[in-house]
Amino acid sequence: MSEEKSLTADILVIGCGIAGASAALEAAKSGLRVIVVTKNSKLEESNTYYAQGGIVSLGHDDYPELLKEDIVQSGDGINNPAAVDILASEGKKAVDDILIKDLKIPFARSAPDSLDYAQEAGHSRRRILHIKDTTGKTVEERFIQALKKYSNVKLLADHTAVDLLTIPHHSKNPTFYYEEPHCVGAYVLDNESGRVRTIFAHYTILATGGCGTVYLYTSNPRGAIGDGYAMAYRAGARIVNMEYIQFHPTSLFHRDAGGFLISETVRGEGARLKTKEGKTFMENYNKKRELAPRDEVTRAIYEEMTNSNSSYVYLDLVSYAKFDIRKRFPNIYRTCLEYGIDITKEPIPVVPAAHYCCGGVLVDEWGKSSLRSLFAVGEVSCTGVHGANRLASTSLLEGLVWGTRASKYIASHFNPAVSYKSSDIHEWYYPEKGEEVDPALINQDWISIRSTMWNYAGIIRTKKRLERARADLDYLRHRIEKFYKEVKMDAKVVGLKHGILVAQLITYAALGNPVSLGSHYLLD
Numbered sequence: 001m002s003e004e005k006s007l008t009a010d011i012l013v014i015g016c017g018i019a020g021a022s023a024a025l026e027a028a029k030s031g032l033r034v035i036v037v038t039k040n041s042k043l044e045e046s047n048t049y050y051a052q053g054g055i056v057s058l059g060h061d062d063y064p065e066l067l068k069e070d071i072v073q074s075g076d077g078i079n080n081p082a083a084v085d086i087l088a089s090e091g092k093k094a095v096d097d098i099l100i101k102d103l104k105i106p107f108a109r110s111a112p113d114s115l116d117y118a119q120e121a122g123h124s125r126r127r128i129l130h131i132k133d134t135t136g137k138t139v140e141e142r143f144i145q146a147l148k149k150y151s152n153v154k155l156l157a158d159h160t161a162v163d164l165l166t167i168p169h170h171s172k173n174p175t176f177y178y179e180e181p182h183c184v185g186a187y188v189l190d191n192e193s194g195r196v197r198t199i200f201a202h203y204t205i206l207a208t209g210g211c212g213t214v215y216l217y218t219s220n221p222r223g224a225i226g227d228g229y230a231m232a233y234r235a236g237a238r239i240v241n242m243e244y245i246q247f248h249p250t251s252l253f254h255r256d257a258g259g260f261l262i263s264e265t266v267r268g269e270g271a272r273l274k275t276k277e278g279k280t281f282m283e284n285y286n287k288k289r290e291l292a293p294r295d296e297v298t299r300a301i302y303e304e305m306t307n308s309n310s311s312y313v314y315l316d317l318v319s320y321a322k323f324d325i326r327k328r329f330p331n332i333y334r335t336c337l338e339y340g341i342d343i344t345k346e347p348i349p350v351v352p353a354a355h356y357c358c359g360g361v362l363v364d365e366w367g368k369s370s371l372r373s374l375f376a377v378g379e380v381s382c383t384g385v386h387g388a389n390r391l392a393s394t395s396l397l398e399g400l401v402w403g404t405r406a407s408k409y410i411a412s413h414f415n416p417a418v419s420y421k422s423s424d425i426h427e428w429y430y431p432e433k434g435e436e437v438d439p440a441l442i443n444q445d446w447i448s449i450r451s452t453m454w455n456y457a458g459i460i461r462t463k464k465r466l467e468r469a470r471a472d473l474d475y476l477r478h479r480i481e482k483f484y485k486e487v488k489m490d491a492k493v494v495g496l497k498h499g500i501l502v503a504q505l506i507t508y509a510a511l512g513n514p515v516s517l518g519s520h521y522l523l524d
């Protein structure tokens, strides 16, 4: 790996899930020089990798208008109609052209010449393409394999983005102050050496995914801290709708399972939610029962748990499955078995978990943010597709469509007018003492953030709880900024600073919105 202190690219892509990888692939095809950074040591590690259910296409007797209706109904009507239109009208073609024809992704088939479409909550048709219950893994692996074939793409694992480089903010040259603010790349920490490198780019695409790990219980992998929201906010880009945090109704209830997801397709295939006493309850909340919108199922579970003072409910697949569970859900079967639960014989204990952020960096139909030269795609962005509550399995599709659109736009408007060099901007500041940080302190700060968010800014919110969260987080932010100023820079410190800011963004947004809607549910 190159040890150069500064690097230059036409496009810097931060994050390598489906959105970042689609952007990088499209840019690579158009011959632009691309650098992709991910903070993980494995390029594939991302939210996408763990996506189980699948990706929305159009099923039999299905059409874009119907998909649009489902998206808007799930989003409680506050979706951006132009963005919904793009997703519904371009989605299937993107799946066919990029995933099926180009990357040859082997989606499950019901017959040799017919794709198999799964069902999920809120969809009026079976239209989810899947590879059993490990869709994201295959999709992600195929993208990385494809990207490795391009000599104009540099893939940097183990590189944590610390801050976006903006002119004039980071500039040493006083004449730059007259320029319109714009993004020219990022400071990126090489996790191994502990040195911060400067990556200059004509365009920067944020594809850092979501922020589930600011909550105590989440289905997201540990890296989903929300780095992109924090960096974009500091750089001055508009961030919207952060109060709409979607909770997935069913993650495995087990101390060591780390929020392992029990896919909605399990309910799509007939599984029913039951109390600990074995009674179904969804019929008391919504006539669509287990296939009611995700936020409603989550709140119903929460209420049942609260009423019976229980830490979980059951998801019973075995009593309803008319198929071989091991074949349809091999990953869920295997993982549950590792934790001592045989889903072919017994119901699965489940709890809700923070799953998806419907808000983010506000972007237009091409992924452009309000800050010139900064784009955002995938979960970190807010196109407005999801409104107040995302429809299941639309996230991979949104990442694919907007990742590709962003790079198409850049390639057709490419204008490398100004190039910056290291001497134009401020050097990264390394504290003189640079002490190693005590992990016990970092852990405790994370526990405080996560419990505050779970208890006060979680599934059911009240003004009082949110005010308490704001006070606690403000104080914690102040402590974190002060305490970690002089420590040696590492990925954990960067993550903590981003995490506390993201928790504040969610809480302030929730406090600023008195209307209870979708995944922002206010009791009072």
Ligand code: SIN
Pocket (backbone or CB within 6 Å): 051, 052, 053, 054, 261, 262, 263, 264, 265, 391, 392, 393, 394, 395
């Ligand atoms: C799932 O498989 O339940 C997750 C799908 C999604 O969140 O879109």
